[in-house]
Amino acid sequence: MNTHARGISSRWLFPGILAPVVLAVAAGVFLRATANSGAVRNLHLVFHDPRARAVTVVWNTPHRLERPVVRYHQVSGDDSAPCAHAAVAPEIEQPAVALRDTGSRDWRYRATLAGLEPGARYCYRIADSGGAIVDYRAFRSAVRPGEPFTVLAFGDSRQSKRHRNSPIRRSLADAIGREDLPHLTIFTGDMVDDGSSYRQWVQWFADFSPVFERSPLVPVYGNHEAKENKHEVVYYRFFPSPGGGRWFSLDYGNLHLVVLNTEVPYSASPWSMWQEQARWFAQDMERAAARPDILWRVVACHKPPYSTGHHAVEKDSRDVQRHLPPLFDAHGVDLVLSAHDHYYQRSYPLRNGRVTDRSASVYRNPRGVMYLVTAGAGAPLTHGAPAEWVAKYREAYHYCLIAFGPGRELVITATDINGDLIERVRIVK
Ligand SMILES: [Fe+2]
Numbered sequence: 001m002n003t004h005a006r007g008i009s010s011r012w013l014f015p016g017i018l019a020p021v022v023l024a025v026a027a028g029v030f031l032r033a034t035a036n037s038g039a040v041r042n043l044h045l046v047f048h049d050p051r052a053r054a055v056t057v058v059w060n061t062p063h064r065l066e067r068p069v070v071r072y073h074q075v076s077g078d079d080s081a082p083c084a085h086a087a088v089a090p091e092i093e094q095p096a097v098a099l100r101d102t103g104s105r106d107w108r109y110r111a112t113l114a115g116l117e118p119g120a121r122y123c124y125r126i127a128d129s130g131g132a133i134v135d136y137r138a139f140r141s142a143v144r145p146g147e148p149f150t151v152l153a154f155g156d157s158r159q160s161k162r163h164r165n166s167p168i169r170r171s172l173a174d175a176i177g178r179e180d181l182p183h184l185t186i187f188t189g190d191m192v193d194d195g196s197s198y199r200q201w202v203q204w205f206a207d208f209s210p211v212f213e214r215s216p217l218v219p220v221y222g223n224h225e226a227k228e229n230k231h232e233v234v235y236y237r238f239f240p241s242p243g244g245g246r247w248f249s250l251d252y253g254n255l256h257l258v259v260l261n262t263e264v265p266y267s268a269s270p271w272s273m274w275q276e277q278a279r280w281f282a283q284d285m286e287r288a289a290a291r292p293d294i295l296w297r298v299v300a301c302h303k304p305p306y307s308t309g310h311h312a313v314e315k316d317s318r319d320v321q322r323h324l325p326p327l328f329d330a331h332g333v334d335l336v337l338s339a340h341d342h343y344y345q346r347s348y349p350l351r352n353g354r355v356t357d358r359s360a361s362v363y364r365n366p367r368g369v370m371y372l373v374t375a376g377a378g379a380p381l382t383h384g385a386p387a388e389w390v391a392k393y394r395e396a397y398h399y400c401l402i403a404f405g406p407g408r409e410l411v412i413t414a415t416d417i418n419g420d421l422i423e424r425v426r427i428v429k
């Protein structure tokens, strides 16, 4: 269910000195929230356009809600009184398509919380005619260009018949919850084993609910969601892309983030879809290059252009290795986030397949692309072979926090499930 908050930092739940106020209100809704346990599922936040000063709350319920409403307000460590509450009635989609392993249809709700002050902390709460059904959840609104922010990146949490991994996922969510609340979360794909299984999706959202209910999610489409693209209708129902396409970009602060789809076949038909994605990428990056407020260019794609795991020799991975790095070199990409091989592996900055900077942890104008495989969110760990371009490797469940700014630097901190540091890396421009 979505209303638990195992081990989550009090900063995530009750930010600032408003804690007593929020606590008192939350206590009043606790019984109702408990009584409704399981009623709300798949609750998460998304930004469709971070610069539109809005965030969208999305969830499902098995029964139609009566007069649902989402209330939200700003909270501040400097201000003991909440700003005026705003309320929005969610849009209701007609009952979701009955998915393969469900006996019922779910209702799906979306509420856009608009008019957000940039770079602020907010709380939201969902209620229906009977009272609160989700008590307060904190989140951060998008920052202005130039202001510092932190992105959580992790991925590959899929289970298997022999690998039931909810305890691992929940421990990881708890470890992330002990960090400062990230502004944004990128999940690098392979969320579930079988993208057509609604039960697996419900479990995935529940296991990571402390994260996804509080940090707007940017999902990346993996091969387990795709299953040869048979199930993409399920995935895109959960995560409709901005613009409705299979690939997209968004701007957050001074970051231009591009999400590519590596599950589009390269060599067989429709090869033209890959050419279309490559053409779109070039145009998108040219537009980003023309904007002075963009400093960082990050790409997220499920299959890694550089990786030494057992997937690396497969034909579809070799296509990714061949086709993507030249595009990234040509358009000044700083960092690529991927998954697929289940470990942590980071490259030195690379250009034309060659290392441009062999520093251990600080890279000043590296003139190359750093490739990071972050695929330790619960899928069975696998092994990566050594290579001369590998700067850091760890076979561990883990997550990454990427701090953009202050100033012209980003800092990647990779931490394992026990809270132990894997590495900290700086890129300075
Ligand atoms: Fe994968």
Ligand SMILES: [Fe+2]
Pocket (backbone or CB within 6 Å): 156, 158, 190, 339, 340, 341, 342, 379
């Ligand atoms: Fe995977």
